[in-house]
Amino acid sequence: MRERSRSGSHSIDIVLITAMANELAILLARSAGERERWVLPWRHAQAGETLEAAAIRVAREALGEAPIWMEQIGAFGDGRRHPGDTEISVAFVALVPHETASPRSGYTWFPVKDLPPIAPRQRAMVDAAIRTMQGRLDQAPIAFRLLPPTFTLSELQQTYELLLGKRLHKASFRRALQGAWLVEPTDEWRSEGRGRPAQLFRYAPKKRRRQHRGIRFDFLYP
Amino acid sequence: MRERSRSGSHSIDIVLITAMANELAILLARSAGERERWVLPWRHAQAGETLEAAAIRVAREALGEAPIWMEQIGAFGDGRRHPGDTEISVAFVALVPHETASPRSGYTWFPVKDLPPIAPRQRAMVDAAIRTMQGRLDQAPIAFRLLPPTFTLSELQQTYELLLGKRLHKASFRRALQGAWLVEPTDEWRSEGRGRPAQLFRYAPKKRRRQHRGIRFDFLYP
DNA sequence: GACTTTAGTCACATATAGTGACTAATTCGC
DNA sequence: GCGAATTAGTCACTATATGTGACTAAAGTC
Numbered sequence: 295m296r297e298r299s300r301s302g303s304h305s306i307d308i309v310l311i312t313a314m315a316n317e318l319a320i321l322l323a324r325s326a327g328e329r330e331r332w333v334l335p336w337r338h339a340q341a342g343e344t345l346e347a348a349a350i351r352v353a354r355e356a357l358g359e360a361p362i363w364m365e366q367i368g369a370f371g372d373g374r375r376h377p378g379d380t381e382i383s384v385a386f387v388a389l390v391p392h393e394t395a396s397p398r399s400g401y402t403w404f405p406v407k408d409l410p411p412i413a414p415r416q417r418a419m420v421d422a423a424i425r426t427m428q429g430r431l432d433q434a435p436i437a438f439r440l441l442p443p444t445f446t447l448s449e450l451q452q453t454y455e456l457l458l459g460k461r462l463h464k465a466s467f468r469r470a471l472q473g474a475w476l477v478e479p480t481d482e483w484r485s486e487g488r489g490r491p492a493q494l495f496r497y498a499p500k501k502r503r504r505q506h507r508g509i510r511f512d513f514l515y516p
Numbered sequence: 517m518r519e520r521s522r523s524g525s526h527s528i529d530i531v532l533i534t535a536m537a538n539e540l541a542i543l544l545a546r547s548a549g550e551r552e553r554w555v556l557p558w559r560h561a562q563a564g565e566t567l568e569a570a571a572i573r574v575a576r577e578a579l580g581e582a583p584i585w586m587e588q589i590g591a592f593g594d595g596r597r598h599p600g601d602t603e604i605s606v607a608f609v610a611l612v613p614h615e616t617a618s619p620r621s622g623y624t625w626f627p628v629k630d631l632p633p634i635a636p637r638q639r640a641m642v643d644a645a646i647r648t649m650q651g652r653l654d655q656a657p658i659a660f661r662l663l664p665p666t667f668t669l670s671e672l673q674q675t676y677e678l679l680l681g682k683r684l685h686k687a688s689f690r691r692a693l694q695g696a697w698l699v700e701p702t703d704e705w706r707s708e709g710r711g712r713p714a715q716l717f718r719y720a721p722k723k724r725r726r727q728h729r730g731i732r733f734d735f736l737y738p
Numbered sequence: 739g740a741c742t743t744t745a746g747t748c749a750c751a752t753a754t755a756g757t758g759a760c761t762a763a764t765t766c767g768c
Numbered sequence: 769g770c771g772a773a774t775t776a777g778t779c780a781c782t783a784t785a786t787g788t789g790a791c792t793a794a795a796g797t798c
Binding site: 489 | 785786787788789793794795796797
């Protein structure tokens with residue numbers, strides 16, 4: 295992870311998020327040189343490359359494949375130190391399915407609730423990444439791409455619960471899902487050991503629900 | 517606006533928005549050198565300065581005062597040309613009241629609907645700025661700071677309508693306002709020429725309304 | 739066959755939004 | 769002075785959305 299000041303003073307950092315067994319996890323890289331230091335995957339930008347292309351490159355170097363969803367979080371540079379001594383870092387958040395993406399040597403998934411100490415600037419990126427991802431969940435169907443082509447509604451709900459970090463009411467979840475016209479049932483059922491078999495669904499967005507919704511005075515700060 | 521590559525390859529660009537008579541306006545600077553070119557106010561970042569501090573500095577240079585609200589939009593650098601030939605630009609959106617903020621020489625307010633041609637990268641910033649600002653309106657009471665300490669509810673509603681770019685229903689607006697506990701009536705009334713005098717209100721956030729609101733499957737794209 | 743477990747659905751209460759119509763207090767024109 | 773016009777403020781009804789408990793269904797376990 296040493297390619298100091300190759301083509302600019304800004305780094306591209308990526309917060310790669312995945313849904314592991316029962317918890318969210320983030321990919322960290324073992325810091326070159328220093329013994330037990332961990333850093334977010336990052337690279338210097340290359341000339342003539344868009345920011346997004348650079349972020350995808352960083353993800354590929356770490357996992358061998360591109361994320362299923364990615365979005366820029368912003369530029370970070372408020373005085374805090376970055377591992378690469380860059381003045382500013384452009385951070386991205388991205389989601390990857392845990393099954394297919396296996397970290398290359400030097401990279402490890404860490405549960406979000408149990409991250410090793412990382413540089414303050416990168417800590418801020420992680421927090422912003424999770425906030426941004428959670429805020430997108432009800433705007434874009436990104437959770438579906440973490441699942442296989444067919445899935446049960448319970449699996450889908452568990453995915454949402456994991457990403458959002460909170461429990462959801464079953465009936466309410468399914469009602470909302472129905473209103474969004476995003477999934478359609480297949481004629482297959484899967485018996486998962488214990489209880490009643492669950493019907494398999496596939497992601498198949500139909501029409502768009504009308505986009506009303508007035509102004510909401512649901513202020514976050516006074 | 518020439519201080520090429522002073523301390524980094526990134527510029528700080530700011531989209532200053534104000535509510536003019538009956539339309540939104542954005543502050544542009546006459547481009548140095550080139551005859552009738554306009555650019556967003558921008559500067560190179562200075563060493564040891566946070567991004568936000570730099571943005572405030574740019575706003576002060578243009579208007580003589582700091583914005584009432586500001587937020588970073590993100591980093592822009594996807595191959596499009598920036599007037600300063602920087603690789604990337606960190607863009608901010610900010611609001612200023614039109615009455616108190618008078619542009620310095622070389623800066624001019626342009627109605628959003630009638631902007632002169634500007635660089636593509638900056639055009640993208642303007643669009644993102646307006647989207648971001650509109651998205652914040654129902655999360656934070658930023659609109660109030662465009663108004664004097666006391667104001668009528670019609671004035672407040674007109675401000676929201678201007679910023680959002682759409683009409684709002686009077687009864688609905690007031691009901692939402694009441695539910696948010698953000699304003700309190702004064703015992704003053706103002707007669708504004710034509711109709712019935714309007715009561716003056718002041719911004720006085722009371723308690724916070726409970727923060728529920730479940731997941732919404734209100735997807736923006738299929 | 740009774741009990742447990744997971745899936746799937748229903749029904750009701752409550753909260754939030756959309757909207758037309760009404761009343762109130764002023765100015766304007768005459 | 770008086771009615772029309774204008775702007776402020778409120779009400780009431782409808783429609784939609786959300787929160788939530790309880791129910792039925794179909795499997796495994798013992």
